[in-house]
Amino acid sequence: MKDKQLFNALYIDLSRKKFWVENREDLFSKYIGGVGVAVRLLDEEVSRRIDPLSPDNVIVFAIGVLTGLYPLASKTVSTFVSPLTGNYGESHAGGRSAIAIRMAGYGAIVIRGASEYPVYIAIHGSRVYFRDASALWGMRSSYTVGRVIRENERGAGLRTIMRIGRAGENLVRYATVITETYRHFGRLGLGAVFGSKKLKAVVISGRRTIPVSNRRMYREVYDEIYRYSIKSDIMKKYHDFGTAVNVMPLSIIGALPHRNLKDTRISDERISGESIAEKYLARRVACVHCPVACIHVAAIREPYEDEPYFYKTTFISYDYEPIYSLGSMLGITDPYGVFKLIDQVDIVGLDAISTGVVLSWATEALERGIISIKDTMIDLRWGSYKEYLKAIEYIVTQPNEFYRTLAMGVMKAAEKYGGEEFALHYCGNEMPGYHTGPASHLGCLIGARHSHLDNAGYSLDQKYMKEKRYPKETELVEKLISEESWRQILSSLVVCFFARGIYRPELVSKALKPLDYELSVEELQKLGLEIYANKYRVKLKLGFDLSKLRLPKRIFEIRTPHGVISEEYINNAIAYFRERIMKIVSG
Amino acid sequence: MMKRLVVVDVNRCVGCQLCMFACARRFGDGGFGRSAIHVRSVGGIERGFIVIVCRACTDPPCLKVCPVNALTKRREGGVYVNYDLCVGCGLCREACPFGAIFWDSKINKPIICVHCGYCIDYCPHGVLDMEVIRNEG
Numbered sequence: 001m002k003d004k005q006l007f008n009a010l011y012i013d014l015s016r017k018k019f020w021v022e023n024r025e026d027l028f029s030k031y032i033g034g035v036g037v038a039v040r041l042l043d044e045e046v047s048r049r050i051d052p053l054s055p056d057n058v059i060v061f062a063i064g065v066l067t068g069l070y071p072l073a074s075k076t077v078s079t080f081v082s083p084l085t086g087n088y089g090e091s092h093a094g095g096r097s098a099i100a101i102r103m104a105g106y107g108a109i110v111i112r113g114a115s116e117y118p119v120y121i122a123i124h125g126s127r128v129y130f131r132d133a134s135a136l137w138g139m140r141s142s143y144t145v146g147r148v149i150r151e152n153e154r155g156a157g158l159r160t161i162m163r164i165g166r167a168g169e170n171l172v173r174y175a176t177v178i179t180e181t182y183r184h185f186g187r188l189g190l191g192a193v194f195g196s197k198k199l200k201a202v203v204i205s206g207r208r209t210i211p212v213s214n215r216r217m218y219r220e221v222y223d224e225i226y227r228y229s230i231k232s233d234i235m236k237k238y239h240d241f242g243t244a245v246n247v248m249p250l251s252i253i254g255a256l257p258h259r260n261l262k263d264t265r266i267s268d269e270r271i272s273g274e275s276i277a278e279k280y281l282a283r284r285v286a287c288v289h290c291p292v293a294c295i296h297v298a299a300i301r302e303p304y305e306d307e308p309y310f311y312k313t314t315f316i317s318y319d320y321e322p323i324y325s326l327g328s329m330l331g332i333t334d335p336y337g338v339f340k341l342i343d344q345v346d347i348v349g350l351d352a353i354s355t356g357v358v359l360s361w362a363t364e365a366l367e368r369g370i371i372s373i374k375d376t377m378i379d380l381r382w383g384s385y386k387e388y389l390k391a392i393e394y395i396v397t398q399p400n401e402f403y404r405t406l407a408m409g410v411m412k413a414a415e416k417y418g419g420e421e422f423a424l425h426y427c428g429n430e431m432p433g434y435h436t437g438p439a440s441h442l443g444c445l446i447g448a449r450h451s452h453l454d455n456a457g458y459s460l461d462q463k464y465m466k467e468k469r470y471p472k473e474t475e476l477v478e479k480l481i482s483e484e485s486w487r488q489i490l491s492s493l494v495v496c497f498f499a500r501g502i503y504r505p506e507l508v509s510k511a512l513k514p515l516d517y518e519l520s521v522e523e524l525q526k527l528g529l530e531i532y533a534n535k536y537r538v539k540l541k542l543g544f545d546l547s548k549l550r551l552p553k554r555i556f557e558i559r560t561p562h563g564v565i566s567e568e569y570i571n572n573a574i575a576y577f578r579e580r581i582m583k584i585v586s587g
Numbered sequence: 588m589m590k591r592l593v594v595v596d597v598n599r600c601v602g603c604q605l606c607m608f609a610c611a612r613r614f615g616d617g618g619f620g621r622s623a624i625h626v627r628s629v630g631g632i633e634r635g636f637i638v639i640v641c642r643a644c645t646d647p648p649c650l651k652v653c654p655v656n657a658l659t660k661r662r663e664g665g666v667y668v669n670y671d672l673c674v675g676c677g678l679c680r681e682a683c684p685f686g687a688i689f690w691d692s693k694i695n696k697p698i699i700c701v702h703c704g705y706c707i708d709y710c711p712h713g714v715l716d717m718e719v720i721r722n723e724g
């Protein structure tokens with residue numbers, strides 16, 4: 001007895017304001033949910049290269065078999081065509097999004113077309129409403145948008161409120177979709193796709209029981225997973241300090257990109273996870289069904305200048321990535337400055353990583369005289385957070401040609417103004433904060449969404465540091481492909497990657513059993529590779545050019561903990577990858 | 588001895604809702620269709636959470652308004668719902684000042700905490716505990 005409601009795919013047509021449900025047992029029984037299903041749905045909807053900001057694009061959300069049944073399986077996977085890279089787009093978010101979709105009675109949601117006027121969609125169980133969002137369009141802060149919808153809609157505690165800010169409305173190619181205030185579909189510009197469809201928000205709520213086939217076995221496996229999740233060291237690490245705990249260790253080994261990767265270390269420890277926790281940590285928050293609570297929220301108290309003893313307290317969630325991109329990368333080591341920037345990207349709804357990388361490119365370009373202050377309108381200098389705050393607003397409002405270009409991402413900006421050698425991106429997606437060695441950069445380059453989470457090359461680099469060795473190109477590429485394949489299973493089950501040490505193949509197989517899914521370890525591994533192949537097929541269909549895989553020159557100039565990366569090594573690895581991936585996709 | 592489930596420190600709550608899932612899992616189910624405990628934010632996650640659960644009142648208002656006497660006081664604390672008598676009028680839900688009576692929309696009847704304490708073991712942050720109710724008359 002499988003949960004049949006998981007097979008429900010809710011189709012929403014924004015152009016015609018219609019919705020219907022289709023039974024997609026075919027996809028869910030084969031691909032178990034999440035990314036496996038979302039890739040196939042995207043593939044069905046988009047048959048050729050399209051303009052990602054046209055009504056031809058779709059937004060797909062999918063969750064997995066384990067969602068709402070086991071801890072740490074509460075991610076929603078979204079697929080779309082990325083307006084940032086023009087190619088395959090995939091982004092994951094936690095919060096309450098996944099559980100809300102499952103409790104509303106769906107396994108996937110497909111949003112087609114575009115509305116003529118701003119709308120938000122409210123999905124309460126089997127009911128779907130198109131609500132006029134004209135009054136919410138252009139609202140200064142995404143926080144306020146959340147508050148208004150919270151008051152208007154039912155389902156407190158049982159709902160997700162996914163929304164965009166002004167950056168999404170203004171089609172900034174790296175705009176995010178924010179959910180539950182602190183979680184994001186961050187990368188690759190889902191926010192701009194929402195904006196292009198005049199879709200301000202999606203609210204989803206529901207409450208139901210998920211049937212289980214073998215209840216006794218289910219409870220046993222549940223307890224096993226639960227015990228691991230509260231006892232494991234890595235989970236404790238993320239509970240105590242959150243991902244910010246990685247700031248100083250990466251700086252110490254010389255892998256923390258600083259000032260547009262001109263350097264890899266910071267000397268100021270004020271933005272370390274430990275220091276921030278001590279001075280600013282106010283609250284820890286969890287995604288639904290996660291005992292870890294890695295979301296760390298800082299409180300900053302700010303005085304109003306016009307009245308003495310009049311303060312406001314702002315709560316800002318911080319993670320390693322924004323501390324890297326809006327702190328270290330921009331030369332800001334004053335936590336207050338970093339918090340202000342994180343808050344600002346959330347207010348407007350921009351991806352923190354891309355924004356930081358775009359601004360650090362602009363700062364270096366200005367420094368080198370490739371662009372002038374006439375373009376930037378403000379004097380961008382390392383460490384000057386007040387100037388960067390203004391620049392973020394300009395990326396959103398785009399008052400001149402320069403900011404219109406910056407809003408397209410660092411690749412487009414460098415194509416137009418020059419400075420491609422220090423424009424840090426992989427196929428158009430801005431670089432995350434790991435200059436750990438060849439695997440980190442190669443992993444992002446060959447990863448299907450050019451994200452560090454595709455295959456975690458940064459983690460391999462650190463493993464090889466401990467082992468005091470570095471593998472040959474072919475071995476490294478094989479490792480990355482094998483990790484990326486397995487991660488397709490995790491993100492089809494929508495398991496958080498932090499829990500990858502818990503959800504080992506054997507345990508995954510065991511956890512599926514009481515839910516009536518019989519998959520052996522070998523079958524799971526085979527399926528992972530199949531989903532990976534499906535994904536790359538979509539990439540190729542959307543025009544991905546394997547001959548254009550290359551890394552910016554800066555990456556080869558700056559020492560990593562494994563020394564200076566050799567271009568020959570990377571070129572050999574790319575050549576080998578091309579052969580391998582063509583074999584994998586042809587099947 | 589009467590015992591009740593209590594929220595010992597709501598400020599420790601991280602909003603993971605593991606307690607809600609635990610409550611449903613008592614029956615071996617997933618989701619929280621039949622959960623008798625509820626966690627929601629205080630108007631936005633930045634402001635923290637509210638945990639709503641039956642208080643096991645010594646003089647329960649829900650019991651007093653039931654027109655068919657389907658609710659009786661449990662010896663161990665809290666109230667017991669006799670589903671054979673219950674007509675699903677929902678008056679008990681309205682009478683509870685905490686909003687701690689939830690609804691099973693499938694059978695159209697209330698869900699009320701039985702103070703079994705199963706959820707406590709699944710709250711790793713020390714929000715919930717059992718407390719002995721002193722005889723208040």
